[in-house]
Amino acid sequence: MARPQPLVAGNWKMNGMLADLAEIEAVRDAVDAGGGGGAEVLICPPATLIVAAAKLVQGSRLKIGGQTCRSEISGAHTGDVSAAMLKDAGATYVILGHSERRASYGETNAAVRARAISALDLGMSAIICVGETKAEREAGRATSIVGRQLLGSVPAHPDPSRLVIAYEPVWAIGTGLTPTNADVAAMHRFIRGEIERLVPAGGSDVRLLYGGSVRPRNAAELMAIADVDGGLIGGASLDVDDFMAIAGVYREDVKAAASA
Ligand code: 13P
Numbered sequence: 001m002a003r004p005q006p007l008v009a010g011n012w013k014m015n016g017m018l019a020d021l022a023e024i025e026a027v028r029d030a031v032d033a034g035g036g037g038g039a040e041v042l043i044c045p046p047a048t049l050i051v052a053a054a055k056l057v058q059g060s061r062l063k064i065g066g067q068t069c070r071s072e073i074s075g076a077h078t079g080d081v082s083a084a085m086l087k088d089a090g091a092t093y094v095i096l097g098h099s100e101r102r103a104s105y106g107e108t109n110a111a112v113r114a115r116a117i118s119a120l121d122l123g124m125s126a127i128i129c130v131g132e133t134k135a136e137r138e139a140g141r142a143t144s145i146v147g148r149q150l151l152g153s154v155p156a157h158p159d160p161s162r163l164v165i166a167y168e169p170v171w172a173i174g175t176g177l178t179p180t181n182a183d184v185a186a187m188h189r190f191i192r193g194e195i196e197r198l199v200p201a202g203g204s205d206v207r208l209l210y211g212g213s214v215r216p217r218n219a220a221e222l223m224a225i226a227d228v229d230g231g232l233i234g235g236a237s238l239d240v241d242d243f244m245a246i247a248g249v250y251r252e253d254v255k256a257a258a259s260a
Contacts, residue, residue, distance in 0.1 A: 003229065004161065004205050004207055004229060005038065005039065005040050006038065006039045006040070006207065006223070006229050006230040006250045007039060007040045007041075007042060007164060007207050007209060007229065007230035008036065008039045008040070008041050008042070008230050008231050008233065008243075008246060008247040008249075008250065009041075009042040009043075009044060009065070009093070009095075009127065009166075009209065009230070009231070009232050009233065009237075010027075010042065010043045010044065010233050010234075010237025010238075010243055011044050011067060011095060011098070011211075011232055011233065011234050011237060012043065012044060012045045012046060012067075012237060012238060013046075013067070013100070013234060014046060015046070015238055016045045016046050016048075016049050018049070018052070020045075020049070021049060021052055021053060021056060023238070023240055024043055024045065024049075024053045024056055024057070024062070024064075025056055026240045027041070027043060027062055027240055027243060027244065028056060028057050028060045028062045030240070030244045031060065031061050031062045031244075031247070032060050032061055032062070035244050035247065035248055036061070036244075036247040036248065036250065037247070037248050037249070037250040038250045039230060039247055039249075039250035040061075040063065040230075041061065041062050041063070041247050042062070042063040042064070042065050042093055043062065043063075043064060043065070043237065044064070044065040044066060044067050044091075044093065044094075044095055045064070046067070047066060047067070047081055047086075047089075050064060050066060050086065050089040050090060050091050051089045051090060053090070054089060054090020054091065055090065063092050063093060064090060064091050064092065064093075065086075065091050065092065065093030065094055065095060065125075065127070066081065066083075066086040066089075066091045066093070066094040066095070067094070067095050067098070068081075068094065068095065068096060068098070068101055068107075068115070069081055069082055069083040069085070069086055069094050069096070069115055069118065069119060070082050070083075070115065070118075071083075071111070071114035071115045071117065071118040072118075073118070082118070083115070083118040083119040083122050083124060084118075084122060086119075086124070087122050087123070087124055091124070092124055092125060093124060093125045093126070093127060093164075094115075094119045094124055094125075094126055094127070095127045095129065095166075095232075096112050096115045096116050096119070096126055096127065096128050096129065096153075097109070097112035097115075097128050097129045097130070097149070097153055098129045098168070099129060099131055099168060099170045099173065100173075102129075103170075108152075109148070109149055109151075109152025109153040110152060110153075112128060112152075112153035113152065113153045113154065113155055116128055116153065116154070116155050116158070116163075117155045120155060120158050120159060120162055120163070123162075124162070125162040125163070125164060126158075126162065126163060126164065127164040127165075127166050127209070127232065128153050128154060128163070128164070128165055128166070129165075129166045129168050129211070129232070130146045130149040130150060130153070130165065130166070130167060130168070130191075131146065131149075131167055131168040131169045131170050131172075131173075131211075131212070132145040132146060132169055132170065133145075133170045133171060134170070134171035137169065137171065142169075142187065143187065143190050146167065146187065146190070146191065146194075147190070147194055150165070150191065150194045150195065150198065151194070151198070154195070154198050154199070156198075157199075157201070158199060159202075160199055160201070160202030160203060160205045160206045161202070161205065163199070163206050164206065164207045164208075164209060165191060165195060165206060165207070165208050165209070166208075166209040166210075166211050166232040167184075167187055167188060167191060167208065167209070167210055167211065168210075168211035168212045168232060169212050171212075172211075172212025172213050173211070173212050173213070173234065174213070174234060174235060175212075175213060176213050177212075177213055178212060178213050178214075178218060178222070179212075181221060181222070181225055184210055184222060184225050184228065185225045185226060185227070185228075188208050188210070188225065188226070188227035188228055189226070189227055191208055191227070192204070192208060192227045195208070207229035207230060208227055208228065208229050209228070209229065209230045209231055209232045210222050210223075210225070210228050210230075210231055210232070211231060211232030211233065211234070213235075214231045214232075214233050214236060214246060215236050215242065215246070216236065216242050216245035216246055219231065219245070219246040219249045220249045223249045223250065230250070231246060233246055
């Protein structure tokens with residue numbers, strides 16, 4: 001059965017000044033020259049750059065997304081942005097429930113679900129992040145934690161083509177550490193099963209990304225794992241060459257061979 005188009009997404013986190021729009025132009029040109037292979041390529045810069053970045057990618061295959069949003073459309077929420085504002089600025093995706101936001105702002109599964117609903121209702125795509133801490137993995141609780149996050153944060157009846165799940169083990173983010181390929185495979189198999197249960201109409205087509213210390217040196221083996229439909233890239237997305245090296249792993253022939 002044909003798999004959905006993979007997605008390679010760069011999460012710039014709190015990095016990026018106006019001068020760094022040149023990086024987005026460079027990625028845009030590389031993607032439009034075929035550098036992303038068979039993958040859809042997305043950059044999520046800080047909110048301050050979205051308007052300008054979205055203008056730069058008009059007519060390009062490169063997409064622009066936000067890094068979070070609130071569920072309300074507008075209101076007295078100092079410092080926050082809504083999905084409607086992200087869409088208005090030109091974003092077509094939004095990352096939700098990243099572990100850094102769950103940790104720093106106490107974002108709950110219920111809040112993540114409400115935000116995902118607001119983004120999906122506006123026709124945007126939502127990337128919901130899940131993942132266990134080191135202590136939870138060592139206690140043998142990784143799947144139960146991820147299962148609970150999925151149950152609590154995935155909306156009912158989403159459009160499967162616009163829902164993305166990113167498995168990001170907290171201990172692998174920015175550390176240079178990654179789970180073994182077997183552990184990634186086992187977790188993605190578990191997530192696929194849960195998503196097929198939670199989204200009976202099309203759960204097998206929801207893209208599942210792996211994130212956490214993806215680098216050019218390990219991208220090919222991580223992305224070849226069954227049920228890994230792309231990556232959510234932090235640090236390595238800040239370097240055009242590294243990011244394009246990772247995105248380029250998804251040449252259609254390579255993925256076809258991997259899933260044959
Ligand atoms: P790193 O790729 O820097 O480990 O970050 C992963 C991440 O948090 C992407 O959302």
